[in-house]
Amino acid sequence: MIDSFHYILFWICILGLCLGSFYNVVILRTLSGESIVFPPSKCPKCGNKLLFWHNIPVISYILLGGKCYFCKEKISIQYPIVEIITMLLFAFTFVKFGISLKALFTLFWISCLIIMTGTDLKEQLVDCNIAIAMGISGIIFNAVTSGMGGFINSIIGLLIGVIILEILARSGYLFTDKRAMGEADTYVAGALGAIFGKEIILVLLLGFISSMIFILPIFFYNQYKNNNKMTCILGVLFALSVVIMEAAWQNYYTLAFLIITGIALAYSIIKNIKKVENRNYLPYVPALAVGALIFLFFIV
Secondary structure, eight states: OOOHHHHHHHHHHHHHHHHHHHHHHHHHHHHHTOOSSSSOOBOTTTOOBOOGGGOSTTHHHHHTTTBOTTTOOBOOTHHHHHHHHHHHHHHHHHHHHOSSHHHHHHHHHHHHHHHHHHHHHHHSOOOHHHHHHHHHHHHHHHHHHHHHHHHHHHHHHHHHHHHHHHHHHHGGGGTSSSOSSOHHHHHHHHHHHHHHGGGHHHHHHHHHHHHHHHHHHHHHHHHHHTTOHHHHHHHHHHHHHHHHHHHTOOSHHHHHHHHHHHHHHHHHHHHHHHHOSSOOOOOOHHHHHHHHHHIIIIIO
């Protein structure tokens, strides 16, 4: 016999799958400028209206073989990925917080982060209104659960998030003629600050570490494609020096090697950044989302 916990968990997963399917629509139509309500779901390639069984989360993708029923064009793998991620995060929320006010607000924050991450990854565009809604909900949650102290903590966290991200973004002007990050990243950092209060500093640190895991490989791959082999070599040497320092020898020679390779790598990166025209921002909202989720599920 299924107990109440697993029964509720099952329906939470179903809810996550269904909302994940809806978030796919929101992501695509936010970018296209269409209404999220009308017209009904259709193939983005051929424009044919989808049948009801084409919209079953994950299952429809499998049954259709990842192709449109009408025009046989490939369906983006984004659809099942977003649905599964939403389901898992909804399940984690219920397991972590049960049926509570915090769980309800967390589901809303997760939904906002999924949508903003999706648009940022696809087109490096983020609807700042979603971030503003997140921030307002964070202030309301902290005020309701912790009174005036929670409200003040939210405002302080919001200011810390905005100030830190703006400093990082405007540091780009030191080396180039552009911001290092988009303005939407500041909105998201402020919203997370309103949610987590003064703990936003740790959330941003987790986001920064997450960004390095994803951004550095992309950066060095682009350097390799642009034939900037010296930057790649210096990157490898710097990584080796860190490993040697941490795992083998810690002395003045290895420290000197670490400092020299680090300075040389930084100089090479800055020099190459100045040479590149039409520089694009790397999506940073996904990193902020990862930092927030790690804090929510593993630290709070």
